[in-house]
Amino acid sequence: MEKLKKLLSLVAVLLVVVLVVTACGNGDDGGADAPDIEDENGYDDGENGDENGDDNGDENGEANDTALGDGTLIVLKPSMPATLDPASGLDQPSSQVQRQIYDTLLYMSPDLQLHPHLALSWEIIDATTVELVLRDDVVFHNGDPLTAEDVKFSLERVAVSAHTSAVTGMIEEVEILDDFLIRVHTNVDFAPLVNHLAHTATSIVNKAHVEAVGDEGNAAEPIGTGPFRFVNLVAGDRIELTRFEDYWGGTSGVENVEIRIVPEQSVRAIEVDSGAAHIAYQIAPQDISLMEDSADVEVIRNRTLSTNYIGMNNQIAPFDDVRVRQAISYALDTDAIVAAVYLGLGQPGNGPISSIVWGAADLEPRGHDIARAQELLAEAGLEDGFETTIFFNDGNPQRAMISEIVQAQLRALNIDISIEPVEWGTYMEVTAGGEAPMYILGWVTVTNDPDYGLFPTLHSVNHGEAGNRSFYANDEVDRLLDLAREETDADVRLQLYTEAQEIIREEAPWVFLWEGEDAYVIHNSVSGFDTHPGGHHGLWTVTID
Numbered sequence: 001m002e003k004l005k006k007l008l009s010l011v012a013v014l015l016v017v018v019l020v021v022t023a024c025g026n027g028d029d030g031g032a033d034a035p036d037i038e039d040e041n042g043y044d045d046g047e048n049g050d051e052n053g054d055d056n057g058d059e060n061g062e063a064n065d066t067a068l069g070d071g072t073l074i075v076l077k078p079s080m081p082a083t084l085d086p087a088s089g090l091d092q093p094s095s096q097v098q099r100q101i102y103d104t105l106l107y108m109s110p111d112l113q114l115h116p117h118l119a120l121s122w123e124i125i126d127a128t129t130v131e132l133v134l135r136d137d138v139v140f141h142n143g144d145p146l147t148a149e150d151v152k153f154s155l156e157r158v159a160v161s162a163h164t165s166a167v168t169g170m171i172e173e174v175e176i177l178d179d180f181l182i183r184v185h186t187n188v189d190f191a192p193l194v195n196h197l198a199h200t201a202t203s204i205v206n207k208a209h210v211e212a213v214g215d216e217g218n219a220a221e222p223i224g225t226g227p228f229r230f231v232n233l234v235a236g237d238r239i240e241l242t243r244f245e246d247y248w249g250g251t252s253g254v255e256n257v258e259i260r261i262v263p264e265q266s267v268r269a270i271e272v273d274s275g276a277a278h279i280a281y282q283i284a285p286q287d288i289s290l291m292e293d294s295a296d297v298e299v300i301r302n303r304t305l306s307t308n309y310i311g312m313n314n315q316i317a318p319f320d321d322v323r324v325r326q327a328i329s330y331a332l333d334t335d336a337i338v339a340a341v342y343l344g345l346g347q348p349g350n351g352p353i354s355s356i357v358w359g360a361a362d363l364e365p366r367g368h369d370i371a372r373a374q375e376l377l378a379e380a381g382l383e384d385g386f387e388t389t390i391f392f393n394d395g396n397p398q399r400a401m402i403s404e405i406v407q408a409q410l411r412a413l414n415i416d417i418s419i420e421p422v423e424w425g426t427y428m429e430v431t432a433g434g435e436a437p438m439y440i441l442g443w444v445t446v447t448n449d450p451d452y453g454l455f456p457t458l459h460s461v462n463h464g465e466a467g468n469r470s471f472y473a474n475d476e477v478d479r480l481l482d483l484a485r486e487e488t489d490a491d492v493r494l495q496l497y498t499e500a501q502e503i504i505r506e507e508a509p510w511v512f513l514w515e516g517e518d519a520y521v522i523h524n525s526v527s528g529f530d531t532h533p534g535g536h537h538g539l540w541t542v543t544i545d
Contacts, residue, residue, distance in 0.1 A: 072256040073526075073542055074277040076268040078395065079424065080236060080261050085219035086154075086203040087161040091428075092444060092535050095200040096281075097239055097259060099536040102203030102224035105132055105151070106194060110532045112448045114194060118146065118204060118225065122197075127189035127488055130197070134180040138248045140206045141229045148176045153207035155184065166456035166467050167201040167447075170485075189486035191493065195447040200536060227252045227540035237261055253528055253543035263395045272521040273297050278544065279529060280521040284397065285343035291521050298522045301345070302531040306516035307354045307453075308442040310390070310406065311470040314509050316437050318388075323380040325508040329366050331373035331413050332406060338514050341401045346517035352504050353453035354515045356533065357445045359494055361501035366508075370412055377413055385414025390438040391430060394421035399440045402513070406438075432465040441469065442516065446534035450497045451485045458504060472509035 081094035086102060107117040116122070119132040138146035152174035158164045159171035172187040186193060196202060206223045213221065222230045227249060228241035241257040260277070262268045265284035271277040273294050283291065283299075291299045312319040312328065319325055338348045351363045377383055390406060392399040400421065407417040417438070422430055431439050445453035456467030459481050463471050477500050484496035505512075522529055528541040 071254065071544070072258050073254040073279070073539060073544060075257065075259045075279045075281070075539065076262045076271055076277050077259060077281040078261070078263050078265070078268070081239070082425065082428075083219045084222040084230065084233070085215050086201055086205065087158045087164055088215055088219055089163050090167065090201060095446075095536045098200045098203055098222075098224075099226070100228045100241055100257065100539055101222050101226045101230055102200070102205065103138075103226050104198050104200065104202050104204065105134075106198040108195070108198040108446075108448065108534070110530050112533065114198060117198070118151075119197075122194060124194070125183065127191065127486065128186045129183055130193055131177075131181070131183045132197075134182065135248060136180050138225050139246050140209075140225050141223045141244055142206065142209065143246075144206055144208065146204065146225055148179055148182050150207045151182055151204055152176055153210070154204045155202060157205075157210070158201055162465065164201040166462060167196055167199050167452070170196075189488070191485060191488050192447060192449040192451050195449045196452070199447055199452075227538075228257055231256075247540075249540070252540040254539070257539055265397060269521050272523050275523065278523045278526050279542075281518070283519050283521050285341075285345045285519070287521075288343075288345070288519050296524055298524065300520045300522055300529070300531055302518050302520070303346075303354075303356055303533060304444065304516035304518055304535055305354050305357055305446055305448060305533045306442050306444040306535065307349050307352065307512070308440065308514040308516065309349065309352070309510040310402075310513055311431075311436075311439050311441055311510050312508075313434055313437050313469075313471055314473070315434065315471040318380065318382055318386055319437060321380045322507055323376040324382065327373040327376035327380070327413065328410070328415075329508045329511050330369045330376070332409055332511055333368040334511065334513055335368070337402060337405050337409075340405065341398050342514060342517075345519060347515050349512035349515050351501055351512055352458060352510065353443075353445050353450055353501075356515075357450060357453055358448055359450035359497045361498040363501060363505050366505070373413055385416065387416045387418070388437045389418040389420050390440070391420045391422055391427065391436040392440040393424045393427040395424070402440055428465075431469040434464065434469075434471055436469075439469065440513075443467070444516075444535055446536070448533075450493075451481070454497065454500060454504075455481050455485060458509065470509040472504075472507070474503060474507060477503050 079093040081097045082091045083089040083094050084097060086098055103118045105117060105119040107115045109115055118135055118138060120135055122130055122132045125131050134148060155171055155174045158168040170186040170188055170190045171184060173185045175183040175185060177183060204225060205218060209223045210218045227244055227247045229244045231240040231242050233239050238261060239259040243252045243255050266287055268280035269283045269287045269291055272280045273291060273296055288299055291297055312325050314320055335348050350365055351361055353360050390403050392403055403419045407419060410417055430436050443457055456462050458468055458472050458477060460473035460478050462468040480496045480500040484493050487493045487496065520531060525545045527543045530541055531537050
C-alpha cells in the first residue's frame, strides 16, 4: 500500500508537469517542456549539464516491459544520442553512449585526475608536442589490433571536423615513431592538450572500418575498443550494447546494456522505483525527496562541470547594445529562478564556467536591481521596452519553467517575451544560425580546464555551430583566451582567465543562471555505479545482484 501511495504521488507530480507543459505550448504566454538537468562534453541539453558540449534533445521513447535480473543493465536517459561517431558531434547524450563503445588515449576519472588508458604513459615534450606510448594488447570489436595508424587517423580526422574543432582543431599532426609510440603535434602552443586527449571527441576509431563505410556508416555501426560492443539502435527508443569479451581493461560487470530513452523525468524515476529499470539519469528535483523515502532505490546527487545560462544574440538588436544585456542581467532574479525551478539542486551561477572547474574566477555577483535595469534601458533609448523571443529545447520541464519566469520578471521593464520551445536538433540549428534572440543552453567543461569552458563558447572565432551561439565578440577577451591556451605557467594562465571572465561578466553576453548538479535513481540491485562530473558515466564497473 505504501508503494502504491508513493507511485500515485509521483504520477500526480507528473500530471502537474504535463499540465504546465501543455499550458506553456499555447501562445506567447506559455512555454514548452523545460530541459532536464543534463550537460555536455559541450552543449548541455539541460538534462546533464552540456558536452561534450550540449543540451538534451527531445526524442520520445517509452520503457518496455523487460524485467530486471536477466543479465541486462537497463539505463533510462532523456535523449537519444545525436551521433555515435566521435567526429560528428559534441552533445552530451552522444558522449554518454560513445564512452561505453570507444576508448581514449587518456582517461579523466570521476575525481578529475588524468590516467593512462589506451596510452600507457605520456610525456610533454614542449608546448606543442606530447609523446605517448600505446598499449600493445588492444583489439577492436571486429578483431583488428589497435595500431598507431588507427590513432593517427582518428585524431587527424577529428582535428579537421567542423563538429569537433573546438576540442581538436589545435591538433596539426600525429607523428608515428614506431608501432606503439606517437607524438601529437599542435599548430599553436596548447597547454591543456593532455586534458583534451581524454575527451570523447578524441575516441579512437578503426581506420579500416571508417574508410570503408564513411562517417555515416560508422555512426550507424560503430566499432571501437571499449568495454561494450554496439548491437542495435532503435531511433527514439533505445540503444543496445553487449559485453566485449576481449576488452583489454577486463570484463565488464554486466553482460548487456540497454539504454532506453524516456524523456519524462518523473517516469524515469517511477520505472526504477517499480523495478522496471536499474538506473535513471537526471530525475526531476521534485522527485528527489519521494525517491529518498523509498526502500527499493538510492538517490545519488553529483555536482557537475556544467553551467546553464540565458544567452542573448549579441549581433541582433537590441542585444547588440551592452546596456540592454546588462539591464536584462540586473532585472532577472536568478537566485529566485534557481530556487523555484531546481528546489535546492545545484546552485545559482555566477560566471561563465562552473565554480568547480579549475580556473573559475570568483566574480562579484551583479545582483538583482530593477532600478538600475530601468536606467540602462533608458540610456539605450528603450525606456518603453521592446518585444523579443526566448527559445529553448522542448522536453525539458526546467527550461520551460525558466522561460515562463523570465517572461514574467521582464514585464517589469515592459519587455514582451514570446516563448518558443523547439525540438533538440532544430534547436541546435536555430541557435547555431543566429536565429534565436534569447535562448537557454548549457555547457559542460568536461576537460576541467577553462580553455574548454571559454574558448568554444565566447571566443569570436567560434561563432555559431562551434559553440559561441551568443555571437559574442571582444578583442581583449580573444587576446586573453589565445594567450591563456598557449601559456604553460599555471599561475599566469589563471590570471589571464580571471581577467577574461571579469570582462565577460561586465559585457553580459549571457545571464549566468545555474551550476549543475545531477540526481540519479539507482535500484538496490545495482552496485558500482560511479557518477562522473562530466556527465558521461562509465557503465563497465556496474554489477547487478
